[in-house]
Amino acid sequence: MIKRRIVLLKKLTSVIMICSLALSSGCASSTKAGGSGDAPGAVESTNSEISTESKEADAGKGTAEEDTANASASSDSASSNNAEDSEATDSESLSEEDLSSPIDFTYQNHPMTLMNNETRYASGNYYTVQLEKSDLEKYPKLQKKLDELNESGEKMLNDLFTSNTDEINEMFSQGCQLAYEFDHNLYPVRADGKVFSFVIENYTYLAGAHGYADYSNYNFDPSTGQEIAFSEVVKNTEDLPEIVADEIIKQNDDLKDYFTQCPTDRQNLIDSFPDRLANNARGLAWTIDYDGMRINFEDYAMGSYAAGARDVKIRFADYPDLFTDTYNNYRDAEIPDVKAVAKELKDAEDVEVAASPSENLSDTEEEDYGEDWWYHTIVENPGWEEWTADGIDTTQGTPSFELSEISSNTTDWLNEDEWSKKNNIPLPDSFPYNDGTYTYSVTNDPEGGTLSLTVMNDETQTLCGNFYFDDFIAAPDGGEGLFADFTQPYIHYALMKDDILYVSLGHRTYASANPHKSYIVAIDTVSGKTLWRSADQVCGSCNFIIRDDSIICGYGFTAEPDYIYILNRHNGKIQKKTKVKSAPSYFIPMDDNLYVLTYNTEYLYKIK
Structure with a gap:
C-alpha cells in the first residue's frame, strides 16, 4: 500500500478550485461529479481561431506572442498603478450607463506538465483574467481581486507538482502508468457593470476507471469586487427545485426518458437542493446571465455517471416570481453576447516541471492526515x-x-x-x-x-x-x-x-x-x-x-x-x-x- 498517498490526494482535491482559476477566496461555489461538453454561455473560441485573429493583427504589430506579452505587461502596470494611485471606485460613483455597459476582458490558459525524463507524470492548467485598460480604471477592485488570485494559481499548481513527486513516482512504480490530469476550462457568462460572472469546468483524472468533472461558479459585483449573494438573485427558493427539474428535462430531451425509467433519480435531484442551497448556495454552480440564471450540474447529479453532467437556464422572464429585479436589466433591450467582450488569448507556453524527489513528510504530517483516503x-x-x-x-x-x-x-x-x-x-x-x-x-x-x-x-x-x-x-x-x-x-x-x-x-x-x-x-x-x-x-x-x-x-x-x-x-x-x-x-x-x-x-x- 502506498504510504502518504492521502497527503498527495488531499492536496490535489483542495487545489482543484484554486488551480481552476485561483479565483475562489470565498467567492465561488463548486459542485462535484466525466466530461460534459460545452458549458452554457461558453465562448466558442478555439485556439486555432485565436491564432488566426492574432496573425491578422500581426500586420505592422509584431507577433501574437509579442502583442500578448505587451498587453499583459501594460495591463499589469496599469493595474499596479491604479491600485497605488487611487482607491477602488464604488458603485455610487458609476453612472447608470456604466452599470449597463459591457466590460471588456481577456483570459488565458496556462498549461503545466510534470515530467520525469520523457515520462509525463501529471498535467494541469490554470487561467488568468485581465480587464482591458478602459474598464480597469472603472473597476480596480475587481482587477485587484483577479490579480491576487491569478498569481496564486501558478504557485499552487507548481507546488503541487514539486512537493508530491515521491508519491506520484511510487504510484507509477506500482504499475499504474497513467498520468494524472487536472484540467480546467473557463466559460464567460456575463460581463457588465452589474455582474462579472463565469463558470469553470474542473476535470480530474486520478488513474481510475474514468475522470470526474464538477463546476465552480463566480459571480462578482464589479464595483466592489465582492461575491454576489444568492439571495440577491433568487427570492423564492421553495419552488426552485421543481422548476429546475422541469426545465432541465425540457432543455435536455434525453433526460425525459431517463427520468421516466428512473423516477427516483429525479426526486433525488430535487431532494438535494436544501444541502446545495446552504451557505449562499455553495453546493450549486450558479451563474448570472444577462436574461436569467444558469446552473451547471456535476457528474452523478442526475443519478448515474452515464447521464453525464448537465446544465439548465432559468430565464427571468419565464419565472418573475422566482427572481428579484436586481439583475434583470435587459427586459426591453437586446441581450448582449458575452463573446463580444470576452476574448480568449492563445495558450501560454506549456511550462514543464521536472519531477525531482521531495523531502519526506514528517510522522506528524502523516498522523494529521490519517490513512483514510486511498485513491x-x-x-x-x-x-x-x-x-x-x-x-x-x-x-x-x-x-x-x-x-x-x-x-x-x-x-x-x-x-x-x-x-x-x-x-x-x-x-x-x-x-x-x-x-x-x-x-x-x-x-x-x-x-x-x-x-x-x-x-x-x-x-x-x-x-x-x-x-x-x-x-x-x-x-x-x-x-x-x-x-x-x-x-x-x-x-x-x-x-x-x-x-x-x-x-x-x-x-x-x-x-x-x-x-x-x-x-x-x-x-x-x-x-x-x-x-x-x-x-x-x-x-x-x-x-x-x-x-x-x-x-x-x-x-x-x-x-x-x-x-x-x-x-x-x-x-x-x-x-x-x-x-x-x-x-x-x-x-x-x-x-x-x-x-x-x-x-x-x-x-x-x-x-x-
Whole structure:
C-alpha cells in the first residue's frame, strides 16, 4: 500500500478550485461529479481561431506572442498603478450607463506538465483574467481581486507538482502508468457593470476507471469586487427545485426518458437542493446571465455517471416570481453576447516541471492526515479459496434476521423488466449506480488486464478510491470444454458500509469451466487491506444487500444448486442458505419485506 498517498490526494482535491482559476477566496461555489461538453454561455473560441485573429493583427504589430506579452505587461502596470494611485471606485460613483455597459476582458490558459525524463507524470492548467485598460480604471477592485488570485494559481499548481513527486513516482512504480490530469476550462457568462460572472469546468483524472468533472461558479459585483449573494438573485427558493427539474428535462430531451425509467433519480435531484442551497448556495454552480440564471450540474447529479453532467437556464422572464429585479436589466433591450467582450488569448507556453524527489513528510504530517483516503489501491488477492485475514474472528455466527416466506409465484421465465413496470418497483441499478451515499463505476476489461472500481462519496463530495482487482483475473483450476475459454471474471456489484467495501466478482458461465466464481471480497478502505474472501459460488446475483451484520446474496446456474445465502459481513462465512427454485437475480428490500426475483419465480419474504 502506498504510504502518504492521502497527503498527495488531499492536496490535489483542495487545489482543484484554486488551480481552476485561483479565483475562489470565498467567492465561488463548486459542485462535484466525466466530461460534459460545452458549458452554457461558453465562448466558442478555439485556439486555432485565436491564432488566426492574432496573425491578422500581426500586420505592422509584431507577433501574437509579442502583442500578448505587451498587453499583459501594460495591463499589469496599469493595474499596479491604479491600485497605488487611487482607491477602488464604488458603485455610487458609476453612472447608470456604466452599470449597463459591457466590460471588456481577456483570459488565458496556462498549461503545466510534470515530467520525469520523457515520462509525463501529471498535467494541469490554470487561467488568468485581465480587464482591458478602459474598464480597469472603472473597476480596480475587481482587477485587484483577479490579480491576487491569478498569481496564486501558478504557485499552487507548481507546488503541487514539486512537493508530491515521491508519491506520484511510487504510484507509477506500482504499475499504474497513467498520468494524472487536472484540467480546467473557463466559460464567460456575463460581463457588465452589474455582474462579472463565469463558470469553470474542473476535470480530474486520478488513474481510475474514468475522470470526474464538477463546476465552480463566480459571480462578482464589479464595483466592489465582492461575491454576489444568492439571495440577491433568487427570492423564492421553495419552488426552485421543481422548476429546475422541469426545465432541465425540457432543455435536455434525453433526460425525459431517463427520468421516466428512473423516477427516483429525479426526486433525488430535487431532494438535494436544501444541502446545495446552504451557505449562499455553495453546493450549486450558479451563474448570472444577462436574461436569467444558469446552473451547471456535476457528474452523478442526475443519478448515474452515464447521464453525464448537465446544465439548465432559468430565464427571468419565464419565472418573475422566482427572481428579484436586481439583475434583470435587459427586459426591453437586446441581450448582449458575452463573446463580444470576452476574448480568449492563445495558450501560454506549456511550462514543464521536472519531477525531482521531495523531502519526506514528517510522522506528524502523516498522523494529521490519517490513512483514510486511498485513491489508488491494488487490491491484494489472498488466494483462490475462502480466506480471512489474521486477527478477524472466524466464528460463523447467526444471521441478524430471519427470512419468512410470504408468497411465491412461478412461471416459465420471469421477465424482471416487465415485473418492475407492473409493480412500479425499480430494479437495482447496474454500473454505474448510486446507493444514496456512494456512487460506483467500473472498468471491466479482463482481456486488457484491468478490473477497476471507482467509489465516490456523494455526501462529502470526496473520492473514496480507485480499486484495482487485476490480481483476481487469472484464476487457476480452469476446466475443459466449450465454456473453459469464457471464464474471464468481472466486477458484478459493490457496496460500502462502515468504511468497508464489499465487491462481488466472477465469471458468468458454468462452475465446471472454472470453480472460482461468484464470491465476495471485503476491503478495508482505511488501510487498503483485504479483510476476507467468501467461498466460491455464493453471489452470482445482480446485486446483494447488507442488513445489519449480514449480507443477503444468492447463486444458481442451470443444473447447479440454487440458494439464497446469508453471509456474516465481518468474515464472509455462510450463516444460512435457503433453497429456491432457480438462480436468484435480484434482491429488492421494501421496508420489512424482501422481494427475491429468480430465473422463474418471484418470492416475497418477511424480514424479521
